[in-house]
Amino acid sequence: MPANNPTLHEAPESVLTESNAQLDITLEQLKKLVTPRAFTGETMLLNMGPQHPSTHGVLRLLLELDGETIVSCIPDIGFLHTGIEKTHEGKTYSKGIPLTDRIDYLAPLSNNLAYVGCVEKLLDLEVPLRAQYIRVILLELTRMNSHLVWLGTHALDIGAMSVFLYCMREREMILDVYELVAGARMMTSYFRVGGLWRDIPPGFTDLVQKILDVFPERLLEYEKLLKDNPMWKERTVGIGVIGKEDAIAYGMTGPSLRGSGVNYDVRKAYPYSSYDQFEFSVPVGSNGDVYDRYRCRMEEFHQSLKIIEQAMKRLPAGPVMVDNRKIAPPPKHEIAYSMESLIHHFKLWTEGFSVPEGEAYFAVESGKGEFGCYISANGGPKPRRVHFRAPSLCNLQALPRMSRGCLIADMVAIVGSIDIVLGEVDR
Amino acid sequence: MPDTLVSLPDFSGIVADLGDAVIETVVAHGEVTLVTTRERLIEALTYLRNQARFEMLVDETCVDYFPQEPRFAIVYQLNSLSRTMRLRVKVFLSEHDKTIPSACAVYLSANWLEREIYDLFGVTFEGHPDLRRILMPAGYEGHPLLKEVPVTVEEVAFSFNRRRIDADKPYARE
Numbered sequence: 001m002p003a004n005n006p007t008l009h010e011a012p013e014s015v016l017t018e019s020n021a022q023l024d025i026t027l028e029q030l031k032k033l034v035t036p037r038a039f040t041g042e043t044m045l046l047n048m049g050p051q052h053p054s055t056h057g058v059l060r061l062l063l064e065l066d067g068e069t070i071v072s073c074i075p076d077i078g079f080l081h082t083g084i085e086k087t088h089e090g091k092t093y094s095k096g097i098p099l100t101d102r103i104d105y106l107a108p109l110s111n112n113l114a115y116v117g118c119v120e121k122l123l124d125l126e127v128p129l130r131a132q133y134i135r136v137i138l139l140e141l142t143r144m145n146s147h148l149v150w151l152g153t154h155a156l157d158i159g160a161m162s163v164f165l166y167c168m169r170e171r172e173m174i175l176d177v178y179e180l181v182a183g184a185r186m187m188t189s190y191f192r193v194g195g196l197w198r199d200i201p202p203g204f205t206d207l208v209q210k211i212l213d214v215f216p217e218r219l220l221e222y223e224k225l226l227k228d229n230p231m232w233k234e235r236t237v238g239i240g241v242i243g244k245e246d247a248i249a250y251g252m253t254g255p256s257l258r259g260s261g262v263n264y265d266v267r268k269a270y271p272y273s274s275y276d277q278f279e280f281s282v283p284v285g286s287n288g289d290v291y292d293r294y295r296c297r298m299e300e301f302h303q304s305l306k307i308i309e310q311a312m313k314r315l316p317a318g319p320v321m322v323d324n325r326k327i328a329p330p331p332k333h334e335i336a337y338s339m340e341s342l343i344h345h346f347k348l349w350t351e352g353f354s355v356p357e358g359e360a361y362f363a364v365e366s367g368k369g370e371f372g373c374y375i376s377a378n379g380g381p382k383p384r385r386v387h388f389r390a391p392s393l394c395n396l397q398a399l400p401r402m403s404r405g406c407l408i409a410d411m412v413a414i415v416g417s418i419d420i421v422l423g424e425v426d427r
Numbered sequence: 428m429p430d431t432l433v434s435l436p437d438f439s440g441i442v443a444d445l446g447d448a449v450i451e452t453v454v455a456h457g458e459v460t461l462v463t464t465r466e467r468l469i470e471a472l473t474y475l476r477n478q479a480r481f482e483m484l485v486d487e488t489c490v491d492y493f494p495q496e497p498r499f500a501i502v503y504q505l506n507s508l509s510r511t512m513r514l515r516v517k518v519f520l521s522e523h524d525k526t527i528p529s530a531c532a533v534y535l536s537a538n539w540l541e542r543e544i545y546d547l548f549g550v551t552f553e554g555h556p557d558l559r560r561i562l563m564p565a566g567y568e569g570h571p572l573l574k575e576v577p578v579t580v581e582e583v584a585f586s587f588n589r590r591r592i593d594a595d596k597p598y599a600r601e
Contacts, residue, residue, distance in 0.1 A: 089578055
């Protein structure tokens with residue numbers, strides 16, 4: 001600690017001497033965001049979060065209330081901003097992969113794929129089919145993982161405690177698969193530019209088969225608890241409604257958009273990683289309320305299982321990494337006798353590989369929606385700019401529109417239904 | 428992947444309709460990029476939304492091309508749900524005049540995305556309904572994604588500690 005660290009009594013004085021730039025929001029700006037009734041005392045301003053268990057992280061909402069009815073809602077984000085996009089500018093392309101795990105920390109593999117897919121697009125790499133299939137299996141497991149956490153916390157917010165415990169139990173099975181393939185349960189970093197870190201270890205098939213066997217009956221359990229539960233329906237049907245046109249205009253994607261009846265899924269519209277070789281359907285709702293978004297995600301569990309089953313059955317043999325040694329690291333045993341391999345290894349781990357100048361956008365369908373990665377490459381081993389298109393950010397943007405006129409207790413249900421992860425919103 | 432516009436008939440129609448609002452067309456990695464100007468941007472986006480049916484603004488971001496001039500590019504990623512097409516629109520901005528009309532009137536989703544660009548790059552959006560910082564903390568000074576901000580660990584400068592941090596910096600002062 002430097003000697004001239006600010007003491008507590010020092011801070012307020014300097015605040016007073018500087019301009020009012022430190023204010024979060026000025027009165028003039030606030031006047032534009034709330035109705036004039038807030039200034040006459042007719043409505044009340046209420047702060048919700050950022051330390052609130054049902055905001056799924058650190059989301060702060062400023063609510064204008066007329067009694068218990070929400071008149072306007074002003075979300076305040078940025079509490080979890082970690083500067084991932086800036087950090088990427090100082091890292092080589094391979095060193096950027098572990099950073100992407102931390103964006104949407106409930107779906108690390110979807111983020112990995114958006115990033116490596118974008119780099120592969122810039123390099124015009126064709127990934128081996130076996131790697132693509134393994135990616136699909138893991139991506140669908142990731143979607144189920146993400147949905148399990150959503151279902152558990154969403155139900156917990158509304159008051160159904162036991163669903164949470166069940167979901168966490170099943171999530172363990174998926175985390176075990178992560179641990180087996182990548183060695184880590186949360187921050188996997190398993191995908192590499194050009195393929196995978198390594199082939200799937202023995203025991204993978206058994207673990208995935210167990211999930212395929214167990215899940216259908218577990219899903220029935222969840223359905224029994226919630227689907228026709230009158231209390232659940234009372235809290236979700238007709239709440240937080242958003243129409244088709246509005247949902248598209250706000251840039252909503254994923255199950256939150258499909259709940260409003262728009263059939264848009266990146267896997268179908270712009271297939272990547274051989275998704276066009278699998279048979280599955282995209283569940284679409286109609287009313288755009290909390291219940292329909294819930295139904296869409298529940299149906300997606302079944303579709304994910306269907307895709308995993310097909311991919312496991314047809315899993316081709318072959319390599320899991322491209323054979324271009326300028327990008328793929330050489331196997332460890334080769335380094336011992338091949339000078340060229342040693343040079344490649346050294347170059348890859350010190351300088352990294354260069355990506356030709358250009359820009360590309362690559363999107364995947366993560367559990368939350370369209371997770372995209374935009375990279376502007378400057379021809380060197382480090383990117384000029386990496387930007388992540390976070391589905392949670394755009395979905396959250398529609399929250400004020402969805403919550404208008406609802407009761408304050410419904411706010412908790414609506415925030416849960418759009419399935420936000422604040423790590424992704426703030427990046 | 429087709430690398431010329433001739434093999435993409437849908438896009439050549441759009442480029443023809445936009446006329447001289449498009450100053451450059453780039454096709455690379457199977458993606459089409461239209462470069463337009465600041466003055467014609469809103470006109471182009473309105474056409475793309477209403478006539479060409481690009482209903483969704485998926486993403487909007489900024490790239491700092493330092494030391495090139497024009498230094499900044501605002502990048503719009505459009506998506507057409509009905510035609511299953513993607514399109515990228517780019518506008519270059521000079522370092523000396525970092526203002527651009529806001530796309531909020533055309534696409535609602537631009538609101539927060541433009542606030543983010545304003546926050547991280549300091550680009551001002553004319554006509555934006557609520558232009559204030561979104562990610563960086565209140566009282567933060569500067570725009571962190573500009574290239575002159577180093578990619579190193581540094582104590583975050585707020586208005587109350589900026590002078591002290593500045594005093595500790597190793598460079599020479601008067």
